[in-house]
Amino acid sequence: MGSWIFFAALIVIYLLFFKKRKNSSISGHGENSAAKITVSPTPHPVKSVKSVNTSSSQLQTLDDDELATFSLVNGLTVEFRSSYGHETNSSAQRNRAPARWINPGENVNIQNIVINRGNFYFGGQTKANLSAKYNNFYNDGSDASLVSDALSVQTTPKHYEDDSLGYWPSYSTLSPCGRGAYLDWLASDRSDPTCPIGYVFIYFYGLERRALVDGKQKDISDNDFRIIFEEVLRLRSVFQKNNSFQHYATQLMEAMSLLRPNTILIENENEYFASGSSLLFQFRLATIVAQEKPVPAELALAWVKYYTEYTLRTPARRCAEEFATLFKQRYAKKFGEGLVIKPNKTRLKLDYTPASSSLRGISIELPDLPNPSVLRAPAQKLMQIAESCTNDLDAYSRYLSKKDTSRNDIAAIMLLPNEILTESAVQMFTEFKSWAEDKIMESSGLATVADFWSRLGMLVPNKLNKKEAELIQNFAQRAGYGIAPDMRYHHFKPEPDGNVVLFAGGHGEFFSPSAEFISVSVALRLGAMVAQTDKNIDTSEQAALEKTIDHNSALSPTEKSSLHAYLIWLLNTPASMAGLKGRIEKLTDNDKSVIGRVIVTVACADGKIDPTEIKQLEKIYASLGMDSSAVTSDIHHLSTAEQTSLAATPAASGADNVFSLNEHVLARHESDTKDVHQLLSTIFVEVEPEEMLQVVTSAQSATGLDEAHNQLYQHLLVKERWPRNEVAELCQRFNLMVSGAIETINDWSYEQIDAPVLDDDDDIYVDLAIAQELKG
Secondary structure, three states, rough: OHHHHHHHHHHHHHHHHHHHOOOOOOOOOEEEEEEEEEEEEEOOOOOOOOOOOOOEEOOOOOOOOOOEEEEEEEOOOEEEOOOHHHHHHHHHHHHOOEEEEEEEOEEEEEEEEEEEOOOOEEEOHHHHHHHHHHOOOOOOOOOOOOOOOOOOOOOOOOOOOOOOOOOOOOOOOOOOOHHHHHHHHHOOOOOOOOHHHHHHHHHHHHHHHHHHOOOOOOOOOOHHHHHHHHHHHHHHHOOOOOOHHHHHHHHHHHHHHHOOOOOOOOOHHHHOOOOOOOHHHHHHHHHHOOOOOOEEEHHHHHHHHOOOOOOOOOHHHHHHHHHHHHHHHHHHHHHOEEEEOOOOOEEOOOOOOOOOOEEEEEOOOOOOEOOOOOOOOOHHHHHHHHHHHHHOOOHHHHHHHHOOOOOHHHHHOOOOHHHHOOHHHHHHHHHHHEEEHHHHHHHHOEHHHHHHHOOOOOOOOOOHHHHHHHHHHHHHHHHHHEEEOOHHHHOOOOOOOEEEEEEEEEOOOOOOOHHHHHHHHHHHHHHHHHHHHOOOOOHHHHHHHHHHHOOOOOOOOOHHHHHHHHHHHHHOOOOOOOOHHHHHHOOOOHHHHHHHHHHHHHOOOOOOOOHHHHOOOOOOOOOOHOOHHHHHHHHHHHHHHHHHHOOOHHHHHHHOOOOOOHHHHHHHHHHHHHHHHHHHHHHHHHHHHOOOOOOOOOOOOOOOOOOHHHHHHHOOOOEEEOOOHHHHHHHHHHOOOOOHHHHHHHHHHHHHHHOOEEEEEOEEEHHHHHHHHHHH
């Protein structure tokens, strides 16, 4: 009685295990439920039995229809067979003819289905091998791939499938319709990638057995062995989209090349290093280390990719090809021909895990070799190189993650490290450098945006958003040049119909503008506005602004180069006060006083001054927080100083641009001071772009934005990307215009941390990192 309770408990445990295996997607190869599961804790193959005797007992769990049968053999093995398995057992008793291997070109007719491409076992039962040396398969005469002519077949097209095509498919457990579909597939050219993969695996099981069992016993010639290899190679190509089949096919090809290395020659073994368990990878690495030779870059790459204690980050996976190329170059740079590793004591063992349930694990016989893949120290050195490559591909990877991007985009190419630039990219940069040098020589670096853009092989867009502006900056920087305006430092974006100015050397990777740079850039911008007031820029006005840069010892050489380029751009671009308010507020009183003297000097530099220049000076004084009524006295002071200087320098008496103060002009202007002050209240409105907001509330929020813009900004913080129409709806609620509102919020962001928080690129993007920084 106790033994029956034990057996019943064992059956319950088995049913639970079977249910778990049935639901596991990685336990088999088919697409439906399993038709046969065998759990064997012993190394010995067994046969299922049908009756109770001294060596076995049987529990039939269902009625006499024999839909399912559990067999216990010596108390150690549990075997489950479906109703199809019952047919198999009966058929096996009727057909004990030895199975044979059908070679390609040999015709076989199975119930009027003619098959002539061979490469499968056909007959009653496979040969049982009693040698312990080759005890690597069940020797009960069955095999998952065996095509038995004793089993019923119903003619069915090869795309048919049903529940009998399970995780561990076999010909014997297929339904009659399933067998008909499989035979139809065998009769075809076996090249349809849409056929059920379970049929392909049944076929593959036969190739696997032929190569590893018959081949290991030298029962087949080298030529036949090569034919099997080529067939597996073909199947691997046809069914390349099935990862499971790719794994098993690759593993079989590796094993075959190791079993008969003089027969199977794989030209590019690196393509087969698909995992850390790759037989070829382990064998080649062990062989190199045993010989104390340098580890080649390909082996080093495979090692770090599949090292169990290291996981490649997203850039290395998303940009696998670029990562591999960069890794190999940096590996060679650091280790020359390769890393030399001292052989370790752990020995290498290679075990083949069959796809077929009819075979057991097969050990590949090898010479005595170390197993260096378990070593940590060399792996750590490789991981350091991998990390540097991953970090340098991060920006490139993030770019490719965006919608509608390509590896062929100029923006993508510019994000690649120098070591892996394509030949066409190198040629593009070479041509750009030649063009840039010509522009610097001919016109101090001044060029149209359209001309610059054509260097990229593209038509200039209708609008330059942040993305396009950054593309110009990054391309110039990558070629070894800087441009003005540069959004990061000059706080301007070029316009499609505008200009840019190139200068050699650029800003450099770690450029950070000083406070003096910011102060002088404001002075240059205001001075350029004054110079443009009379619609004619005199060379003396430009010279006065250049002295502001050249005579400032606090500026670095890079800052001076950047400011000279910025000045040329300002003098060739319509003046605007947009975005200046925030930067002016950061200036000290001394900075503002110096700027005042600079712009007065510029106004007087051409030797004359008119009322429009005086009005412009007063507006600028007011914007600086200075007394606008002091403009006339400052002009008096400057003229007096210049006259004194000229009297003391006789040679200067013949100068062309001697400043001549028109007292009547000043007197008349001073009488209009009241009118001028009324104009000052509109200083920012009249020079703002047309898209600036039309109505704002006067109340200021805690952020520094007015209430309407602050509410809009808080709404935008909810997510990173906004469709433009949604932002337009939000702006309408606050009586704002989209472009103006974005510019206002970005101006405020520039004032706080010198960076924009919004990016207008068709859709509106919120830089959440900047937003977090703005919160303090």
